Amino acid sequence: xxxxxxxxxxxxxxxxxxxxxxxxxxxxxxxxxxxxxxxxxxxxxxxxxxxxxxxxxxxxxxxxxxxxxxxxxxxxxxxxxxxxxxxxxxxxxxxxxxxxxxxxxxxxxxxxxxxxxxxxxxxxxxxxxxxxxxxxxxxxxxxxxxxxxxxxxxxxxxxxxxxxxxxxxxxxxxxxxxxxxxxxxxxxxxxxxxxxxxxxxxxxxxxxxxxxxxxxxxxxxxxxxxxxxxxxxxxxxxxxxxxxxxxxxxxxxxxxxxxxxxxxxxxxxxxxxxxxxxxxxxxxxxxxxxxxxxxxxxxxxxxxxx
Amino acid sequence: xxxxxxxxxxxxxxxxxxxxxxxxxxxxxxxxxxxxxxxxxxxxxxxxxxxxxxxxxxxxxxxxxxxxxxxxxxxxxxxxxxxxxxxxxxxxxxxxxxxxxxxxxxxxxxxxxxxxxxxxxxxxxxxxxxxxxxxxxxxxxxxxxxxxxxxxxxxxxxxxxxxxxxxxxxxxxxxxxxxxxxxxxxxxxxxxxxxxxxxxxxxxxxxxxxxxxxxxxxxxxxxxxxxxxxxxxxxxxxxxxxxxxxxxxxxxxxxxxxxxxxxxxxxx
Numbered sequence: 206x207x208x209x210x211x212x213x214x215x216x217x218x219x220x221x222x223x224x225x226x227x228x229x230x231x232x233x234x235x236x237x238x239x240x241x242x243x244x245x246x247x248x249x250x251x252x253x254x255x256x257x258x259x260x261x262x263x264x265x266x267x268x269x270x271x272x273x274x275x276x277x278x279x280x281x282x283x284x285x286x287x288x289x290x291x292x293x294x295x296x297x298x299x300x301x302x303x304x305x306x307x308x309x310x311x312x313x314x315x316x317x318x319x320x321x322x323x324x325x326x327x328x329x330x331x332x333x334x335x336x337x338x339x340x341x342x343x344x345x346x347x348x349x350x351x352x353x354x355x356x357x358x359x360x361x362x363x364x365x366x367x368x369x370x371x372x373x374x375x376x377x378x379x380x381x382x383x384x385x386x387x388x389x390x391x392x393x394x395x396x397x398x399x400x401x402x403x404x405x406x407x408x409x410x411x412x413x414x415x416x417x418x419x420x421x422x423x424x425x426x427x428x429x430x431x432x433x434x435x436x437x438x439x440x441x442x443x444x445x446x447x448x449x450x451x452x453x454x455x456x457x458x459x460x461x462x463x464x465x466x467x468x469x470x471x472x473x474x475x476x477x478x479x480x481x482x483x484x485x486x487x488x489x490x491x492x493x494x495x496x497x498x499x500x501x502x503x504x505x506x507x508x509x510x511x
Numbered sequence: 512x513x514x515x516x517x518x519x520x521x522x523x524x525x526x527x528x529x530x531x532x533x534x535x536x537x538x539x540x541x542x543x544x545x546x547x548x549x550x551x552x553x554x555x556x557x558x559x560x561x562x563x564x565x566x567x568x569x570x571x572x573x574x575x576x577x578x579x580x581x582x583x584x585x586x587x588x589x590x591x592x593x594x595x596x597x598x599x600x601x602x603x604x605x606x607x608x609x610x611x612x613x614x615x616x617x618x619x620x621x622x623x624x625x626x627x628x629x630x631x632x633x634x635x636x637x638x639x640x641x642x643x644x645x646x647x648x649x650x651x652x653x654x655x656x657x658x659x660x661x662x663x664x665x666x667x668x669x670x671x672x673x674x675x676x677x678x679x680x681x682x683x684x685x686x687x688x689x690x691x692x693x694x695x696x697x698x699x700x701x702x703x704x705x706x707x708x709x710x711x712x713x714x715x716x717x718x719x720x721x722x723x724x725x726x727x728x729x730x731x732x733x734x735x736x737x738x739x740x741x742x743x744x745x746x747x748x749x750x751x752x753x754x755x756x757x758x759x760x761x762x763x764x765x766x767x768x769x770x771x772x773x774x775x776x777x778x779x
Binding site: 208209267268269312444448505506 | 760
């Protein structure tokens with residue numbers, strides 16, 4: 206049941222990969238995220254070279270997000286206008302991120318950058334999500350009245366130029382914050398091999414205060430554009446995209462994503478967020494642990510020669 | 512006892528022909544069961560048998576040493592160091608060329624077969640493997656003398672070298688087998704070459720040395736090719752030769768699969 210991957214140059218168990226793709230796809234459909242933050246660490250753990258893992262699973266994210274986007278587009282739950290603005294930022298960020306990643310690999314610091322960004326971003330966002338959603342669950346259990354919701358956005362959002370109307374999101378704000386958000390996510394998508402949904406969704410909800418019903422679909426739309434560009438760039442610049450690996454992953458992934466999207470209606474939003482927050486936090490800690498635990502071997506091969 | 516200088520390695524393995532020389536010369540001949548390893552989608556490593564014959568008209572026993580080396584390639588290594596509680600990577604050190612695969616098989620430990628100097632001269636054994644040292648060096652002023660050239664690694668050099676070998680050993684790419692050569696009959700021996708799935712593709716060289724009293728008396732050399740075939744090769748070459756087209760096709764394939772899945776599921 207093993208298959209040899211032509212670019213990664215390792216032999217892997219393919220039914221396990223299909224299962225992995227399906228599981229991550231399910232999570233992705235359920236929470237409306239790309240799921241890359243889960244996939245990349247597992248692939249690396251399986252012995253696939255990190256550069257190949259990061260680049261190949263970006264194309265898996267494209268596939269599972271595509272089927273997600275089609276689902277949400279049917280429900281008219283995507284704001285293509287703000288998604289397009291973020292995608293422009295995302296493309297710029299991906300261009301920048303692939304070059305940063307090349308440079309970090311040359312310095313031998315790529316794994317440090319990956320570990321640090323996982324720890325910082327996933328740790329912080331996981332904690333925030335967990336705190337917020339557990340609070341909401343506790344209040345509901347105690348039967349307390351939900352405190353008056355501050356619907357105010359940060360004031361600096363109004364001071365910026367280039368104001369645009371985004372009717373579907375119920376927004377009239379400057380184009381700079383969504384553009385900057387896209388840029389950040391684009392860079393992360395190249396370095397961490399993630400779509401960036403775990404940053405996009407909270408930022409769109411709590412910073413931009415978009416209409417909640419369009420958040421997930423719009424973030425998936427932006428993720429498709431960014432990861433598609435990232436995949437092409439990684440293939441073109443670094444030759445690290447393994448099409449066999451990504452095809453196996455996405456066969457499971459698209460099916461999982463469909464089921465995930467159907468199941469998402471069965472749970473309360475805050476419960477979903479609590480679970481996602483926990484997963485995000487655990488992955489962040491797991492990846493960050495290597496910074497603090499004494500490595501079993503002080504020496505390691507640095508990828509990225511030739 | 513006859514003492515012959517080590518002859519230059521032959522390009523092709525001479526077939527064990529019944530030459531006249533075998534009656535009075537110590538000679539070794541060997542062949543591989545499989546000189547071409549084909550890496551296809553079911554590749555999970557390969558096991559190749561090297562067999563050969565020792566023609567030894569003398570009374571002195573001869574030792575067989577089998578050395579297989581894979582294509583050379585640069586190796587970059589980092590060392591983790593602890594800075595204020597956090598493990599960070601040092602600057603990477605580049606070794607210009609280390610074989611991508613290296614194994615020795617013998618019938619008894621190498622150190623019993625020949626002495627240190629001899630092995631070092633021939634570059635046989637993991638301890639004597641030629642790994643080109645990092646070119647990087649710097650000039651410093653030391654004891655008032657200007658422009659003293661120091662290798663950046665200095666005394667740590669051996670640690671770094673050992674680390675290359677140890678990490679490759681962990682990946683089953685480097686191997687020392689002191690019981691790898693077995694004699695099936697007087698003068699007839701076999702050795703097994705185990706290529707892991709991560710073995711690099713390219714040209715490999717298998718050498719068979721014959722040692723008598725710690726001196727190399729005969730050697731023969733064979734080529735072994737490990738190459739990708741079929742769809743594996745096509746995909747690999749496509750990704751290398753037309754990387755941008757390849758990337759775009761990957762994305763289209765992914766998007767199409769996603770679209771197809773959502774169509775299928777909507778119908779159900």
